[in-house]
Amino acid sequence: MKEILSNISITVNNHIYLKNPESSGLGKRILEGSIDLLDELGFEAFTFKRLADRISSTEASVYRYFESKHKLLLYLTSWYWAWTDFRLFISLANIPSPEERLKRAINLLTSPVQKDISITHINEEKLHRIVIAESSKSYLTKEVDEENEEGVFYNYKKLVQRVCDIIFEIDPKYKYPHMLISTVIEGSHHQRFFAEHLPRLTDTSKKEDAIVFFYTDMVFQSLRAKQDKKLKS
Amino acid sequence: MKEILSNISITVNNHIYLKNPESSGLGKRILEGSIDLLDELGFEAFTFKRLADRISSTEASVYRYFESKHKLLLYLTSWYWAWTDFRLFISLANIPSPEERLKRAINLLTSPVQKDISITHINEEKLHRIVIAESSKSYLTKEVDEENEEGVFYNYKKLVQRVCDIIFEIDPKYKYPHMLISTVIEGSHHQRFFAEHLPRLTDTSKKEDAIVFFYTDMVFQSLRAKQDKKLKS
DNA sequence: GCAAAAAAGATAGTAAAACTATTATATTTG
DNA sequence: CAAATATAATAGTTTTACTATCTTTTTTGC
Numbered sequence: 001m002k003e004i005l006s007n008i009s010i011t012v013n014n015h016i017y018l019k020n021p022e023s024s025g026l027g028k029r030i031l032e033g034s035i036d037l038l039d040e041l042g043f044e045a046f047t048f049k050r051l052a053d054r055i056s057s058t059e060a061s062v063y064r065y066f067e068s069k070h071k072l073l074l075y076l077t078s079w080y081w082a083w084t085d086f087r088l089f090i091s092l093a094n095i096p097s098p099e100e101r102l103k104r105a106i107n108l109l110t111s112p113v114q115k116d117i118s119i120t121h122i123n124e125e126k127l128h129r130i131v132i133a134e135s136s137k138s139y140l141t142k143e144v145d146e147e148n149e150e151g152v153f154y155n156y157k158k159l160v161q162r163v164c165d166i167i168f169e170i171d172p173k174y175k176y177p178h179m180l181i182s183t184v185i186e187g188s189h190h191q192r193f194f195a196e197h198l199p200r201l202t203d204t205s206k207k208e209d210a211i212v213f214f215y216t217d218m219v220f221q222s223l224r225a226k227q228d229k230k231l232k233s
Numbered sequence: 234m235k236e237i238l239s240n241i242s243i244t245v246n247n248h249i250y251l252k253n254p255e256s257s258g259l260g261k262r263i264l265e266g267s268i269d270l271l272d273e274l275g276f277e278a279f280t281f282k283r284l285a286d287r288i289s290s291t292e293a294s295v296y297r298y299f300e301s302k303h304k305l306l307l308y309l310t311s312w313y314w315a316w317t318d319f320r321l322f323i324s325l326a327n328i329p330s331p332e333e334r335l336k337r338a339i340n341l342l343t344s345p346v347q348k349d350i351s352i353t354h355i356n357e358e359k360l361h362r363i364v365i366a367e368s369s370k371s372y373l374t375k376e377v378d379e380e381n382e383e384g385v386f387y388n389y390k391k392l393v394q395r396v397c398d399i400i401f402e403i404d405p406k407y408k409y410p411h412m413l414i415s416t417v418i419e420g421s422h423h424q425r426f427f428a429e430h431l432p433r434l435t436d437t438s439k440k441e442d443a444i445v446f447f448y449t450d451m452v453f454q455s456l457r458a459k460q461d462k463k464l465k466s
Numbered sequence: 467g468c469a470a471a472a473a474a475g476a477t478a479g480t481a482a483a484a485c486t487a488t489t490a491t492a493t494t495t496g
Numbered sequence: 497c498a499a500a501t502a503t504a505a506t507a508g509t510t511t512t513a514c515t516a517t518c519t520t521t522t523t524t525g526c
Contacts, residue, residue: 058503068485136423140369144430145430153431176443179435182434186419197378198372198381214413281513293474293477301513
């Protein structure tokens with residue numbers, strides 16, 4: 001995958017950074033280092049000082065790229081949504097049946113991220129763990145409206161919309177596609193976190209992937225309620 | 234309601250506080266003041282210094298009740314789950330049909346909190362907004378396992394279990410009751426936040442309460458998938 | 467009603483976090 | 497190679513998140 005896609009790149013809204021971290025070696029070290037450290041320490045204990053030490057740079061240099069650790073988190077999650085949207089696009093290409101496309105979409109959104117699908121210097125497996133544990137902190141703030149106006153959540157909305165478009169093909173009358181899909185995305189992340197840390201809030205069975213199964217079923221049952229087509233679930 | 238229930242009180246795991254805030258006037262002012270301030274400022278900008286100023290006390294005095302603002306948030310959310318569990322208990326009393334009980338439970342878990350159901354000095358309407366915007370920060374931390382062992386999430390688990398018990402009555406074979414209910418609770422909170430701040434991630438229709446309807450439908454459709462009883466949805 | 471105990475207030479102080487500013491040294495680019 | 501730009505090194509500020517100490521007020525048990 002690396003070969004084929006070496007000339008595509010993931011873009012993130014430029015209100016999120018001061019200087020594009022993809023534009024320099026230090027910028028890339030900041031991204032790599034912050035993914036490692038956020039995964040190790042969590043958002044609360046993560047600081048630019050610690051990041052600078054880890055990548056053998058200085059606090060002041062990191063501040064030239066991102067105005068705060070909150071913006072850095074926003075960058076990483078936004079990158080993740082763009083990357084997920086891109087993978088989704090590929091996964092759905094040339095599949096004529098909307099039901100099959102929806103099934104593949106849910107599968108991609110709710111499955112764990114495997115190491116081997118990396119396309120860049122970014123460790124997507126670690127990034128996935130960061131998104132699970134930290135991404136809701138990127139919008140559950142008092143600055144959300146302001147930042148939303150700047151377009152920093154565009155990549156997330158775009159991904160949700162892409163899946164909603166499939167639902168529209170299956171049932172143009174279905175009233176809650178966005179609610180359904182954002183519930184699937186946020187929900188599956190929460191369930192992965194619960195499975196690891198608060199197992200009594202979920203139902204873990206190690207054999208099959210209960211999370212993928214549950215949300216696939218949930219979506220198709222919710223849609224079947226509104227229409228009575230046969231589904232290849 | 235205030236009259237009838239004046240002798241019941243909500244209990245919170247004692248690992249969460251240093252001194253029980255319900256045991257003194259200052260403690261109650263801390264609870265009241267923190268609910269006001271958290272609602273106004275959000276968790277990030279909330280500090281014990283600001284809280285102390287607001288309630289005309291001192292930082293040091295607040296620290297005698299809670300060892301950190303994180304523990305205070307944990308207290309408030311835990312209180313909220315106990316209160317919700319209590320309301321649920323009442324709402325389900327003497328309703329024989331498990332389907333009807335489940336419907337009432339989903340309704341209670343996904344509806345907005347109205348002012349008039351207050352039983353204490355706590356402003357439950359504000360607390361509900363805090364739970365929506367901040368409660369996931371109480372467990373999305375690196376300390377979650379440690380704190381979970383101390384039992385600080387017990388009230389949340391208990392609430393989820395209570396609803397799972399109803400599902401068991403309806404369909405003892407259903408495999409994912411905890412996933413279903415925690416998805417409903419977390420999901421409905423997220424959707425309320427989205428409706429206000431990120432509307433493109435949800436489907437708002439101001440007339441009826443789309444969120445209650447959506448999750449009720451979701452639950453009953455998910456269960457109908459596994460069984461074919463008639464439901465009064 | 468009073469003494470002892472406990473709670474709260476007043477004040478001060480520390481370590482670290484979250485930045486900003488300045489100057490010097492590399493590195494890039496035209 | 498000069499000029500521009502990026503990074504490093506260093507230092508400083510303000511705020512947060514606490515801890516410590518001492519005094520005053522309130523509670524309580526007799």
